[in-house]
Amino acid sequence: MSNNLNILVADDDLVSREIATRMLKKMGIRADVAANGLEAIHAMAKQTYDLVLMDIQMPIMDGIEASKIITKHWPLGPKIIVITDCVPNLYRELCLNAGACEFITKPVRMKELAMAILRYSSPNTEQAPESVFAGRAE
DSSP, rough: OTTOEEEEEESSHHHHHHHHHHHHHHTTTTTEEESHHHHHHHHHHHHHOOOEEEOSSSSSSSSHHHHHHHHHHHHTOEEEEEEEEEOOOHHHHHHHHOSEEEESSSSSOHHHHHHHHHHHHOOOOOOOOOGGTOOOOO
């Protein structure tokens, strides 16, 4: 797998972030991390990402709201892969409507994550406009 991918892991749980980054490292991919949706958006304003691995339930800004903002301000990318322990029947449609392209439940299996990354790993080229943070506290 290409180590040229820029991936952001957004998850409030330290153990889940560590598991995801270790899996990515085994695939030869280094990832940045964010502890909530707002941190993810701040990270995206500073760097271009190909993929975001997004948890749903996070403090400050949840993954659904963050996904909506990301797809609004970066319509050409990155692709968002939801990785969550939420019940798929209740959240899958919400996540897909918010802009996610895939829904993976925890515990994440290495093969499932690798296949999702391969499916959605086309580089993006768009940067965020300055208006992303209008009206949001740091």
